[in-house]
Amino acid sequence: MRHTRIIVTHYGGPDTIQVVEEECPEPKHGEVRVRVLAAGVSLPDGLAREGVHPETPRVPYTPGWDLLGIVDQIGEGVSGFELGQTVAAMPISGCYAQYVCLPQRKFVPVPAGLDPAEAVAVVLNYITAYQMLDRSAKVKPGQRVLIHGASGGVGTAFLQLGRLAGVEMYGTCSAQAAEDNSLCFPASQPYS
Template sequence: MKYTRIIVTRYGGPEVITVAEQECPAPMPGQVRVKVLAVGVSLPDVLAREGVHPETPRVPYTPGWDLVGIVDQVGKGVSGFELGQTVAAMPISGCYAQYVCLPQRKFIPVPAGLDPAEAVAVVLNYITAYQMLDRSAKVKPGQRVLIHGASGGVGTAFLQLGRLAGVEMYGTCSTQAAEVVKELGATPIDYRNSDFVQEIRHLTGDGVDAV
């Protein structure tokens, strides 16, 4: 069976993207093959294509940071996944293809009924926000956090996760986005018309625990 995938042949702009038709890979032992339903298009994808991201693959490579798809085949020794099941993965590259084979540990189930395009929009932003909140900052309930770019994709993900974690949050944003940031549980700080350092000191008295 043939399948199509995108290949970046050299680093650069959109002109370096090519389309290739090849034999579809079969899953090796321990691997799951998925039929790709949706992939993300993110800033890391663009930076990798340009060759400037810290985790840029060597060319030639297939781009695509994250995906949502349905299980199409499973390799020997795979358990916990069923044919037709919707799953998500974030392998950092390789997702711009009709079919993708990855080790089963790379996949997580996606709740039934979610739109694949909406589900894949969650993967990179929320994993990034979770890692900052839990692994890097290691904040505890009641601690204070300042989030820069609080109205962006990762910023809003951080606000939602931070609210669940019981964190006191302050977020830099534009005046237009202030209401959204407030609704998500943070105190908005207008980065264009105020000094956020002075504003944080004024609001908290002694600063924040993490930025």
């Protein structure tokens, strides 16, 4: 079976992206193969493609920080996964592909029936925001937090998770972004 994936052969702008067709990867011992339903497209993906992100892979590589997919093949020695199961992973690269093989420990189960594009948005953005709110800032209900870049992927996650944690959330962004997101965070009002 053949599949397609994106490769970046040298760092630069979007024109460095190429599509290649090749044989589908086979899962090795301890690996699970997924059919990718959605891959996140984030600012770090673009920074890596330009070669300026701290975790930039060496070229040639396949971009794509995070994915949501369906378990399609299970390698020897794997337990706890079923064909057809919905899973998510955040391997940092490699997700812009139709099929991806990863060690089973890289996957987490995802409830079936979610919209793949909506669900994949949770993986990098919300994990990042959750770790910063909970592990780094250790926010407490009733506190006030100001988020710069609040209209972005991580910023939006901050606003939503902070509100769930009982925190009074404030954010800054461009006037255009505030207008585009006016339903999410009304101008000049705390997001609480």
